[in-house]
Amino acid sequence: MSAVSIRVTVNGTPFEREVEPRTHLADFLRHDLGLTGTHLGCEHGVCGACSVLVDGRAVRGCLMLAVQADGAEVTTVEGLAQVEQLNPLQEAFREFHALQCGFCTPGMLTTLMQLLEEHPEPSEEMLREELSGNLCRCTGYAGIIRAAMKAAPLLKAQRENAA
Structure with missing residues (x-):
């Protein structure tokens, strides 16, 4: 070809x-x-x-x-990071130790970015359902969910300030 x-x-x-x-x-x-x-x-x-x-x-x-x-x-x-500064979701992942081995992290972050763009105030259940197609071999799901819940209002405020 x-x-x-x-x-x-x-x-x-x-x-x-x-x-x-x-x-x-x-x-x-x-x-x-x-x-x-x-x-x-x-x-x-x-x-x-x-x-x-x-x-x-x-x-x-x-x-x-x-x-x-x-x-x-x-x-x-x-x-996702801008000018060598982590975005709020990346920062929350760091804060809540939501990346253990880090292998799943890029896919988790991009999947969550779409969800948080479409649903700026997600429920924990919504986050869990959205991430059900992303596998974490280290079982870091609890930290990932906590990080997403923390980042959601920060990302929403960031979008509102940019508009």
């Missing part, structure tokens, strides 16, 4: 690259762009470690092809 040209904005930076049509988005991010924060776990869409935001929606980078992201805006875990 011959390479296909794609244009994608990743973490605010536009890129134009030639990719093989069967290259998964997670592999493109890791190998072509050097953004290794997106982790590959099961490579079958089950664990959620490879989740990234594509046009604001959390998607599994191991299931989406890079060519499907042509023209899209992609945010990886590296793009």
